[in-house]
Amino acid sequence: xxxxxxxxxxxxxxxxxxxxxxxxxxxxxxxxxxxxxxxxxxxxxxxxxxxxxxxxxxxxxxxxxxxxxxxxxxxxxxxxxxxxxxxxxxxxxxxxxxxxxxxxxxxxxxxxxxx
Amino acid sequence: xxxxxxxxxxxxxxxxxxxxxxxxxxxxxxxxxxxxxxxxxxxxxxxxxxxxxxxxxxxxxxxxxxxxxxxxxxxxxxxxxxxxxxxxxxxxxxxxxxxxxxxxxxxxxxxxx
Numbered sequence: 001x002x003x004x005x006x007x008x009x010x011x012x013x014x015x016x017x018x019x020x021x022x023x024x025x026x027x028x029x030x031x032x033x034x035x036x037x038x039x040x041x042x043x044x045x046x047x048x049x050x051x052x053x054x055x056x057x058x059x060x061x062x063x064x065x066x067x068x069x070x071x072x073x074x075x076x077x078x079x080x081x082x083x084x085x086x087x088x089x090x091x092x093x094x095x096x097x098x099x100x101x102x103x104x105x106x107x108x109x110x111x112x113x114x115x
Numbered sequence: 116x117x118x119x120x121x122x123x124x125x126x127x128x129x130x131x132x133x134x135x136x137x138x139x140x141x142x143x144x145x146x147x148x149x150x151x152x153x154x155x156x157x158x159x160x161x162x163x164x165x166x167x168x169x170x171x172x173x174x175x176x177x178x179x180x181x182x183x184x185x186x187x188x189x190x191x192x193x194x195x196x197x198x199x200x201x202x203x204x205x206x207x208x209x210x211x212x213x214x215x216x217x218x219x220x221x222x223x224x225x226x227x228x
Contacts, residue, residue: 032215034215034216036219042221043119043206043219043220043221043222044158044206044208044219045219046216046217046218049215049216051215090157090158092158094215101146101210101215101217102148102160102163102171102173103148103150103158103160103208103217104160105150105157105158105159106157107156107157108157108158
């Protein structure tokens, strides 16, 4: 079975500050990990993904995440927050289970960026 | 850039009525999915579909739900007799053969009164 825990349902940062959104996962198979962003009244947009290979992955809009197997974590970071980063962020896990990759999502973290 | 589209964007229905939510996946994608997000809660997997049959479904996807690919482009989710607790945002997604990335549509907000 797979699950995702996102620590902190709300995170607030100042513009220009570091963004750190936490994600821990549980998976009985090698995980594929994803971060999605959801802007108000919009669908889910993929920020970045980890499948295999390099554990530090870079995504769109300056975000990156590091897969740490020993910590079962996949935290999302951005060095300098921008007002436009305000959105809800979802961490998700999938794996080779039955051959079809359903996504298991965390509860989400709402990021607020203030001037 | 290809995208997944969904219609309608918002559907209001009375309890007990049937609704059909429609999706047009990206044209060369072969795997299709429905997810739902009840207001304030996490996104939940409902069903995956491949080669004209359900490949996996969650506990949520009971006999009231069905999916269909009626032609070469549309992918539909039918709820036969809606309940108040079916009120949610429903997302369609699709992915290519051999790829993990799922592309999501903008969602249909279903309100059951």
